[in-house]
Amino acid sequence: MPGAAALPPIAGGLLAWFQTNKRLLPFRQEPSAYHIWVSEIMLQQTRVSAALPYYERFIRALPDPAALAACPPDVLRKLWQGLGYYNRAANMQKAARIVCERYGGALPADTAALRALPGIGDYTAGAIASIAFGIPAPAVDGNVLRVFARLYNDGADITLPATKQAFTARVLAHMPKEAPGPYNEALMELGALVCVPGAPHCGDCPLRGLCRGHAAGTAAALPTKPPRPPKPVLPVTVALVESGRGMLLQRRPPKGLLAGLWQPAAFEAALDAAQLAAELQKLGVTAHFTKPLPAAKHVFTHRVWALSGWRGTAEAVPLPEGWAWGAPRDYPIPSAFAAYLALRDA
Ligand code: SF4
Known part of the structure; x- marks a missing residue:
């Protein structure tokens, strides 16, 4: 040796x-x-x-x-x-x-x-x-x-x-x-x-x-390391929905990836605009989507998110627990969503 x-x-x-x-x-x-x-x-x-x-x-x-x-x-x-x-x-x-x-x-x-x-x-x-x-x-x-x-x-x-x-x-x-x-x-x-x-x-x-x-x-x-297996790529569909009281925001679950942080409404699935609207309707939010979001990618240690979604507007109806209308800057939002939030300010 x-x-x-x-x-x-x-x-x-x-x-x-x-x-x-x-x-x-x-x-x-x-x-x-x-x-x-x-x-x-x-x-x-x-x-x-x-x-x-x-x-x-x-x-x-x-x-x-x-x-x-x-x-x-x-x-x-x-x-x-x-x-x-x-x-x-x-x-x-x-x-x-x-x-x-x-x-x-x-x-x-x-x-x-x-x-x-x-x-x-x-x-x-x-x-x-x-x-x-x-x-x-x-x-x-x-x-x-x-x-x-x-x-x-x-x-x-x-x-x-x-x-x-x-x-x-x-x-x-x-x-x-x-x-x-x-x-x-x-x-x-x-x-x-x-x-x-x-x-x-x-x-x-x-x-x-x-x-x-x-x-x-x-x-x-040197040093010698075995090649890493490729990371799984998971689709995430984002709804960037604005109302008179701010953006529709959602708290992530208390355990797991990005536990307890906030994010724009997002679903870990590949949804088209109609499916995304149907998900929001379950909260009582009727969204009117106007523009698709550009595709984006966020790399974590063990997975990759392939992000897509829609921008739109809605009325600021009362929301269930864990959801809010608000200014993203007032919430701890992970950098995975930074590109979309920057678009909103552009
Ligand atoms: S310890 Fe690293 S930097 Fe120093 S001589 Fe060896 S290889 Fe070069």
Whole structure:
């Protein structure tokens, strides 16, 4: 197996590089456990530059676990609007409530106790434990797996738990026990800035002298992942219906995809205008459709929505529970509908 033998120590060069190259990020200036937690959850699927305004707004509105625990769910959804993956915010709130009940409102300085909180996996628990509390725990995300696959020139499939375990053992073997937080952060930063997906910037890398992937010319092809199966494509038909009291809006179910968020009236089926009108009639809304909506697509982690629909008008009749006439900007509406809402303002 290539790369099985230990590498010379990497921590010295890595930490020196990190000291002079790290980005000045707000959660690095005040690395409390709460700040690290919020930033790591936000950064799981979002680039740092995109997540920063959300992070700053979130911390201003909810400065500690007690504030997060007490936040009305719709306010929380609004704060998270645009980041997607809303169940992360809901899980953070569940975890904040446990932190308040069990730990007096402060995240516990214990990797296993952190790991037991809703929404906190091995990586996030390791990041909080090491960065905020100096506990020598590994924090192995996709960036770190990529760096280690290349350093060791190891083509093992990184989606397999056994590979992750073996790579985590290597990460730990190189960890300086007196600086676990900076070491983990430095690895993440190297993966984000230098050892990037595709062609790495080996010329800027403090580890190139000992990197086996670089020496073998295989780095760009690593890490190895099996191809993903295609995502199912599901039709969604939208009714963008305006009345004198605003747009017809609907709350999504309390569980499942985009739970509890609001949206323009939408049905998870391919409906023609007559079928769409019949669905709205069940609510007592008589819609007059005037224009078809252009086809659009929204890609989720496990599925794709193929969106279509109609624009129209209706009288603002009273609506059943879970429906409202209103201004979309006042509701937490997922970005899947952004293209259609923008059309409305155009
Ligand atoms: S030398 Fe290149 S491939 Fe190796 S760790 Fe550095 S950036 Fe990644």
